Amino acid sequence: MGSSVGMERMGMHKNGLIWNYDVDLWKKNRKAFEKALEEGQKELDQQGGEYMAQGGLEIPLIQPVSMLDRVRDFTICLTLQCLLRLPSLTSDSQWKKNTIAIVGGYFKAWEFHLFSTQSSDEHTKAIDLMREKGEEIVRLWKEQNQGRRVEEEGREGGRESFLGLLHKIHESSTSAPGGWEGTATAAEIRQNTCEMLLAGTDTTSLTLFYSLVLASTHPRLAAMTTPRRSKGERGREVLPESEESGSVEAIKRLFYEAQRLIPVGPVSLREAIVDIPEVKLGSGEHSVRQGDGVIFNIERMNRDPRVYSDPDSFCPDRYIERAKGGGGEPFPLSFGTGSKSCPGRFFAEKEARIYLSSTLSRFSFFTENGEGLEVLKPKWDVANAPSTDLKLWPFPRADVYLTGQSSTGKTTTLEAIRKQFPMIPYVSEVAREVMRERGWTPEDLSRSKEIHLDLQEQLLEKNEAIFRERHAQPFRLIDRSPVDILFYLEKSHMKSERGKEIHKRANALAREVAESPDCLILHFPFRRDTVKRDGVCLMPQEDDERIMEELADKFSLVRLRGPRVTLEAEGGGKREGEGDGWAVGASEEACGPSIDERTKEVLDVIRSRFERPLEGENTKQGGGGSASSLFEKQEEEEVACPETPTVSPSGGARVSSFSVASPERVAETADALAAEEFDEEGMPTDHRGGFSSLSSSPSRSHATKTVLSHLKATPQRGRK
Known part of the structure; x- marks a missing residue:
């Protein structure tokens, strides 16, 4: 269905998988997609977990963030790693950003050419860029597999390679991959590569983004889908197949509900393969002949009140009975059904479980004014993409x-x-x-x-x-x-x-x-x-x-910081300092921080504690909470300030926790710690009886106690 002229310009007419009219060729390509996706699923847990551990969870807190960009980075990395077998590209941020933009341009060209025989310079350029990207991926893959025979390169590390499968399917010879250039096979492999890239990058990422938007407008419901990190694990990330991840089915229901409310593919196009005499459409009956095209309105079907109770509301639990094998409300048809259903369905579902379980176990997302899907105003394009990027505000769970x-x-x-x-x-x-x-x-x-x-x-x-x-x-x-x-x-x-x-x-x-x-x-x-x-x-x-x-x-x-105080300095005179207490006999000319300053300070401390991954925190067996990231973050802001010692009730100056007063004060504390003798547990040998070697310095004693009290709460690895 559509313009054969337009689809030929796109490279899809009798080519690739998505819009291929050549049934025999479509079946061959489908086989390569299905096998590669099946093999890729076997690596998803490991590769997805590593992605989240190596930066996927480093999301800025308490500020507007484009989560759509971050989700797209996640999906393109797993497509490159698990399906196209080009892991070296996952670390090239500029390459990924450029590729995501090219995929977006290709979708717009697809929308334009679907029912048009006209040409457009803008869309022609977008198509050319996508073809060049496909050729680049094929070239990089061939260089990576240079000298390997077809039988060998079809299985990399025990896994089937998508490009290797395509080559074996389309060319029966056992020559090296260099024989592709200038052949029909080269164009076929390039187009399939482009389609794997665009499907793996954009469609799943849109549904993941819509899932996060729904989670942001229903934070308590979203929180119930996956628990926070358990106390005993001290930073271990939750992965979907682990026992402590909670209900894997709950994540699946959230993903399905996002698909139901805003399907990425709003319609499904099919061709009748037999005559159907009577079909009820709306208020009348129609006959469908073999070869007729039929458009199914998936978005309308997903909100049919005869099928779904309260169809416009967000209710992931509507699928509980159906998931148990009983009746209940049906899963949405967003992936299609039958022989032309989406071959990447199970790969996408597993991606969703990895990303949503890891992300929602660690972050709560909110929108600034409680906006939700309604402000995205998605366009009914080939892909139901948002017309605006609604930024989300991440807070720690x-x-x-x-x-x-x-x-x-x-x-x-x-x-x-x-x-x-x-x-x-x-x-x-x-x-x-x-x-x-x-x-x-x-x-x-x-x-x-x-x-x-x-x-x-x-x-x-x-x-x-x-x-x-x-x-x-x-x-x-x-x-x-x-x-x-x-x-x-x-x-x-x-x-x-x-x-x-x-x-x-x-x-x-x-x-x-x-x-x-x-x-x-x-x-x-x-x-x-x-x-x-x-x-x-x-x-x-x-x-x-x-x-x-x-x-x-x-x-x-x-x-937190104390009020500004005026201290009576030794030998007369006064000086101002920022204290978390009051000195006995001090002149009580003081005022605390303004409410705006206090609010900012509270939010800054929350960011510092939860935004940066602490040592080992983003690994599967990570270590626990340490104060180090707070010291590091505040060092940039405060270390250049003049020395402003805080004061205790007894009048002795001291350094309060999580506040770097000056380089000299930090050095004094470090020297004091270095002078102590530590036992096997990482604590001073005399910690139960006080800090004898530091008793002459109240400031050193207090700072040392503060540092050690934080170290004591961290795992053994952190104390060392």
């Missing part, structure tokens, strides 16, 4: 806790981030929610320690539930952590047996949260200028900072 004393700006910061990113799930005002549920007032808490203890127990149960359910959740921002519970329990309730039991549970939960690779606790520093006695904190004010600082050290919390 993680829980970020904001912790600190009352009135330190946690909720205010969370609300500011909520205004900027309203699509993100938030867990806020947990304490106030519990108090409302129980009918408590701040006065009740002040009068009765038992009620206050009840509150902490309720908060602990809430936190335990939040932590337990995290694997099936997208990115979440939470303004209450188990460390807050410990803070309020630390002094007043430790004496009672009940208080000790709650403290023990809270301590265990805080340790789990702090060591989990998908959790981050940010410590909001104590600020006297904003702390209010609101009846929640029962401890004397002078104990607040000490207890919180001890907890921050104990659980290696990430300290």
Whole structure:
């Protein structure tokens, strides 16, 4: 069906696979495609996993990203690696970018020539570029297999090569591949190569992109398809065939639902091979004669209310019964059916499982204003491509806790981030929610320690539930952590047996949260200028900072910057410094960072912690969370700043965690660490009894403790 003149210009008329009218030749080419795709599937797990491990998961966080470009890079790499057997090209970014653009131009030319006998300089150039790309791939493959006989080169490394299969099918001689030039076989192999490239690069990538767009507008549903990385694996990436990847079928259902809602091929064209006397079409009946062309409206069929309940809604679970072999709603016909169905169906499905399971287990995607497929306005071309590139905002699949004393700006910061990113799930005002549920007032808490203890127990149960359910959740921002519970329990309730039991549970939960690779606790520093006695904190004010600082050290919390303070320097005079606490006797001329500065800082720390793969994190047996990437990232931004030591309640200067004050301070800490003797576990031999060799230097002692506390939480490999 279509213009034979136009298809001849495309190189498809009686050639290749997709639009080949020569049935016998089509069957030969189909055999090569099917065999190559079958062999390629055997390598997909390994090659797809390696791609994701070697950079496929390095996606910039909390900024608009063109995920369509990234998905296309994934599909072209696997096409080159598993089907065309040209792995050297996968590392050539410019070559891939140029090839993807050429494939896009070829699709536009295809649309133009499908029903047209006219010519176009623009489309002629696009066709020529695609032919040149096909010839280049064939040439590179021949150079790679120079001197090998046909029987040998057909199987590379125990796998069938697509180009080798084509050569064996179209030419029965056993001469070397150099005999192709100038023959009909050369044009046939070139066209098949072009079609493998365009099908493997663009069609699957579009459905993967639509899957991510749907995941971005339904983050909780998407999160349920694959869990976050499990706690015990410390960075090991989730692959689709592994036990801890969750339901492989759930990923498959997501991929099918994306195909149903926006099929890449919106129509399917067939030719009747027999006469059909009566066919019901719309309100009437028609006869179809042998040789008639029939266009099936796949997109309309996929939204037929007689077949699908609520057909315009996103509901991957609609296929559960059908997948079990029962009734239920049918899978969409986007891959076609029968003898002319897409030969790459199973290859594409496996690509989808690899990419979506690896990506969705690590990232939550959102759109800026909650837009979805409706803004893409896909055109009914040969491929249902978007008319605009909707950029997605990747966030880590993680829980970020904001912790600190009352009135330190946690909720205010969370609300500011909520205004900027309203699509993100938030867990806020947990304490106030519990108090409302129980009918408590701040006065009740002040009068009765038992009620206050009840509150902490309720908060602990809430936190335990939040932590337990995290694997099936997208990115979440939470303004209450188990460390807050410990803070309020630390002094007043430790004496009672009940208080000790709650403290023990809270301590265990805080340790789990702090060591989990998908959790981050940010410590909001104590600020006297904003702390209010609101009846929640029962401890004397002078104990607040000490207890919180001890907890921050104990659980290696990430300290945010403190207020600007004016310090009384030795020998008179004043100097300004940025502290995460207040010096006793210091002049209290201070103001904390603005809400915009605080919001930016929180987002920057999240990026630093989760954006860069930590050592070993993107390998199958990777290591776990380390602070190194934060130090590296901040070094560029802060190392050139003048020395601004922070201050502790005792007046001793110290370096707070994740803040590089100056090169000299870093050097002092490194020297101090080098002077220590370490045991087999990578800890100082005297770490239980303090840091004796550093006792004369408070700043060195604190910095060393901070560094070692982070190292202690990392695997043995990281500590060494």
